[in-house]
Amino acid sequence: MVETLVQNIVFGLLLGALYGLAAVGLSLVFGVTKFLNVAHGELLMLGGYASFWLFNLYHVDPFVSLPLAALALVVVGIVLYSLLFSRTVKMDEEQKVQTTMLIGFGVSLILQNLAQRLWTADDRSITTAYSRMSWTLFDIRFPIVRVASMVVAILLVIALHQFLQRSYFGKAIRATVEDWEEATIIGIDTHRVYLVAFVIGAAFAGVAGALVSVGYSIVPSMGLEWTLVCLVVMTLGGLGSIIGTFVGGLILGVAQALTAFAVGGAYRQVVGLLLFLVVLAVRPQGLFGVKEG
């Protein structure tokens, strides 16, 4: 009994790390640009298929192909930003959120149907030689692939955090978030800042998707569920805190696992939305977020 409980928590943490990784991407985009990109889940799906086909057609190891999946999404990100999202840059915040949401819905429908047409609606996953291996510690199973995925997620989140805190361009990004007009005055090209944030967000979705395809499975219609997960985690962790958002992902993963364990698998999705409502009601700035004003 206790082992099953702990095992569930471990699986929850391992999945939660991917929630966190994906949500950090969405949170960065929203925090910097105020674009609510509801096609974030579809970007994740694309990353999953990139990795899947690289493995299936060219036998590229899924962990080796991670940079390629990221690169593919960088290209997709640049195209989406230049063609669609950049047009909303000059709008005021509320209008921007609404418009980008509509754009996002459109993009997500197109990508979802395109993926279904091209790659069928079948569930896919990558099975490598080491897919079934796992470490066992005190009767608790740690699947190697998922542990490795969590390590990748943690490293990427720390790298992003350091980039924003330490690098010169990272500081320019933070300055732009605070006051774009002031940033422009001192010579920062805010359009470039928005583009970079958007592209990093897309790349994070791509890597998360690639990791999902190896530890779990992917399907063209997975996007909506992941977008919802990201929105819940973003709210849970609080805006403006990269690490906080990641921890929010871990919390959601564990909450889902515990609910599935205690109540039944059918309630997995409900617990996220419930958490979402509770956080909004009790602590709208999120668990680790900073209150505005």
Added chain:
Amino acid sequence: MLNVEHINVGYKDLQVLWDVSFQVNQGELVALIGPNGAGKTTTLKAIMGLRRPWSGTIYFEGQNLCKVPAHKTAELGIAMVPEGGRVFTGLTVLENLELGAFAPHARKHMAQTLEEMYQLFPRLEERKFQRAGTLSGGERQMLAIARALMSRPKLLMLDEPSFGLAPLLVDRIFAKIKEINQAGMTILLVEQNVRAALELAHRSYVIQNGRIVGVGTSEELLSFEFVRSAYLG
């Protein structure tokens, strides 16, 4: 150096500036004075490229600023200190200063300029690792000025540096502005605090309801009712 020629500027269908013309010459300290809402900040925004004139042109060293993207203005050598000592409050003092040198020509000399700024404002060095949001009003204003100077500008524009500061602090800030000007910096000072501005400026323009209504030295401008009442209290 800076020539503003017949600009009309507005927001949507509300015109703010009407046929505004003035110039600032190399080494001068020019004040643009006028009551609240006269269009002073809009004038600075038009020069920075944040607000495009409907008509008219702005030349800086012979170059038409209306054709320069806003973020390139700093690169040409124009720095602006926004109203009320607006700084990046979530960033540290040092980070604010570093970002002030964002323009490529300034970034090369960042370490040296930073040293100069610490000499000009020793208080900033003491607080360099503090978040700018924790600074007092006067310190923030100093940081805003220092951040603007970090871009090694040819023209420094200040928007209401006296805003919200106690009289003693205003004196101190204005003494610094004078010091910076005497070291060779060309300055365009926008002020509501007429008395302080006139004491400092070589020449001043009076702006009212979006129109330039007078120009001259402090004595010459005393003929304006608005200036006199501000002066005599």
